[in-house]
Amino acid sequence: MSSVYSKEDIKKVSDSYSNREKNTSDRVFCTNLSEQLGKTITMSGSIYKINNLGGIEFYTLRDRTGLTQLVLEGEIARVKLTPLSIVQVKGMVTKEERSPYNGIELKVTELTILSEAASDVPFTVGGNLSNLNLPTLLDNRPISLRNIEILSVFKVQSEIAGSFAEFLRLHNFTEIKTPKIISNETEGGSNIFEIKYFDRQAFLAQSPQFYKQMMVGSGLERVFEIGPVFRAEKHNTVRHLNEYTSLDFEMAFIKDEQDLIDMQEALLIHILKNIKAKYSDVLEYFGQEIIIPTSIPRIHFIEALEIADKLGVKDMDGDISPEGEKVVCKYIEEQYGSQFVYIVGYPVKKRPMYTMQDERLPGYTRSFDLLYKGLEITTGGQRIHNYEALKANMIAFGLNPAAYKDYLETFKFGMPPHGGLGMGLERVTMKLLGLGNVREATLFPRDIGRLEP
RNA sequence: GAUUGCGUAGCGAAGUUGGUUAUCGCGUCGGCCUGUCAAGCCGAAGAUCGCGGGUUCGAGCCCCGUCGCGAUCGCCA
Numbered sequence: 297m298s299s300v301y302s303k304e305d306i307k308k309v310s311d312s313y314s315n316r317e318k319n320t321s322d323r324v325f326c327t328n329l330s331e332q333l334g335k336t337i338t339m340s341g342s343i344y345k346i347n348n349l350g351g352i353e354f355y356t357l358r359d360r361t362g363l364t365q366l367v368l369e370g371e372i373a374r375v376k377l378t379p380l381s382i383v384q385v386k387g388m389v390t391k392e393e394r395s396p397y398n399g400i401e402l403k404v405t406e407l408t409i410l411s412e413a414a415s416d417v418p419f420t421v422g423g424n425l426s427n428l429n430l431p432t433l434l435d436n437r438p439i440s441l442r443n444i445e446i447l448s449v450f451k452v453q454s455e456i457a458g459s460f461a462e463f464l465r466l467h468n469f470t471e472i473k474t475p476k477i478i479s480n481e482t483e484g485g486s487n488i489f490e491i492k493y494f495d496r497q498a499f500l501a502q503s504p505q506f507y508k509q510m511m512v513g514s515g516l517e518r519v520f521e522i523g524p525v526f527r528a529e530k531h532n533t534v535r536h537l538n539e540y541t542s543l544d545f546e547m548a549f550i551k552d553e554q555d556l557i558d559m560q561e562a563l564l565i566h567i568l569k570n571i572k573a574k575y576s577d578v579l580e581y582f583g584q585e586i587i588i589p590t591s592i593p594r595i596h597f598i599e600a601l602e603i604a605d606k607l608g609v610k611d612m613d614g615d616i617s618p619e620g621e622k623v624v625c626k627y628i629e630e631q632y633g634s635q636f637v638y639i640v641g642y643p644v645k646k647r648p649m650y651t652m653q654d655e656r657l658p659g660y661t662r663s664f665d666l667l668y669k670g671l672e673i674t675t676g677g678q679r680i681h682n683y684e685a686l687k688a689n690m691i692a693f694g695l696n697p698a699a700y701k702d703y704l705e706t707f708k709f710g711m712p713p714h715g716g717l718g719m720g721l722e723r724v725t726m727k728l729l730g731l732g733n734v735r736e737a738t739l740f741p742r743d744i745g746r747l748e749p
Numbered sequence: 750g751a752u753u754g755c756g757u758a759g760c761g762a763a764g765u766u767g768g769u770u771a772u773c774g775c776g777u778c779g780g781c782c783u784g785u786c787a788a789g790c791c792g793a794a795g796a797u798c799g800c801g802g803g804u805u806c807g808a809g810c811c812c813c814g815u816c817g818c819g820a821u822c823g824c825c826a
Binding site: 365423424428533536618720 | 760776782819822
């Protein structure tokens with residue numbers, strides 16, 4: 297084999313991997329600045345804000361930990377810097393009352409532009425973006441995400457998902473990853489994306505439901521998954537996405553659906569406590585106060601319909617309308633001081649074929665929704681674990697058991713009583729921060745009109 | 750799919766019963782400015798008013814069509 301490069305050149309590069317000089321960066325971060333008072337240090341980041349007064353220039357340096365005021369005076373102030381440019385600066389950490397960031401600033405003596413940003417930014421990233429239209433922010437997502445307040449939404453979201461996993465691991469759940477390319481519809485209906493899979497037809501998973509249940513049956517007993525789900529519904533609302541992240545868990549040997557609710561209640565408290573402890577600044581920015589519940593009210597579906605009806609919202613073909621969900625939530629908050637409410641016992645015809653019926657109220661199920669600030673954030677319930685009962689229910693729902701052979705095998709060979717739930721990560725984030733549109737709680741939302749960026 | 754609303758510089762908006770050169774703020778570009786933090790002051794560029802057609806002496810404005818977008822509903826987390 298021949299190369300345009302000499303053996304010596306190649307060897308030098310090759311050797312550099314084993315004899316590499318470590319990156320001994322002495323980079324100081326914004327949050328650690330107060331420990332460096334009086335010292336000359338190096339910082340790296342992007343230029344977030346600019347105030348150029350002529351002989352003196354103020355730049356706000358932004359790194360992953362926060363903001364620092366840079367002061368350029370004299371000769372160095374002649375450097376031309378555009379907002380969002382990436383820089384490395386060297387300077388003296390100085391106490392200065394007039395600095396907006398912790399009364400500390402960096403008097404810059406050396407400045408290197410690592411990457412210059414063009415000046416035709418669609419909007420001022422370091423400014424207040426609240427008066428921009430959402431489509432503008434979404435069309436320019438790589439840029440709008442650089443705004444620290446917009447980005448903070450996703451730090452909170454990461455914490456929600458992280459706390460979810462943390463809590464469940466603590467309770468002996470095992471994290472699983474199930475396929476998103478599937479050959480069969482999960483819950484019937486036409487709301488499923490078709491894709492080409494080599495020379496066959498396949499679908500994008502609407503839910504990890506069947507796989508979760510198979511893994512309960514595997515002997516793990518308790519499983520959870522954080523993953524994408526896809527819905528081909530042509531809805532266009534502030535609370536729907538065609539791709540979203542589902543926080544799912546499924547657990548075995550439950551007595552009934554109340555065990556699931558108990559588990560989720562403790563889980564939610566864990567999540568809310570973590571967010572409150574770590575992101576009080578973000579909550580304050582969005583004007584949200586987290587009320588950590590001690591217990592979440594649980595009301596029956598029929599009761600919820602009555603409450604909505606009493607408050608002037610008619611039921612919708614035997615179901616609760618979004619408007620009804622809002623007034624029920626409002627009522628519960630006034631009566632019990634809870635921003636959450638469980639609605640238990642949805643009608644059989646409103647639920648999938650694997651849902652366990654409530655033997656006390658035939659026609660109703662042992663399933664539930666969790667509403668948070670007027671929005672449905674969770675659906676869950678006890679599942680049918682008896683093979684024959686499940687098969688019979690499939691037929692009753694107009695489905696062909698033969699098409700669900702692999703799924704049914706789990707039940708044929710012994711399946712414990714079990715149940716689980718799915719929680720929409722973006723919806724939880726949205727409501728937690730009081731956002732008006734679920735797209736704001738999605739990095740790169742996919743909706744009926746949006747496939748980019 | 751249904752209902753409803755909106756398309757005016759890079760962004761956010763105003764534009765009267767149809768009337769001359771389409772207005773304002775932010776941003777951009779140039780100049781001044783040593784304590785800004787929504788910096789300030791002076792100046793400049795930037796819009797075939799979504800697109801096509803019609804009515805009219807005259808259309809950003811009225812009518813028809815078309816495309817795009819938002820919101821609500823069905824459905825759902």
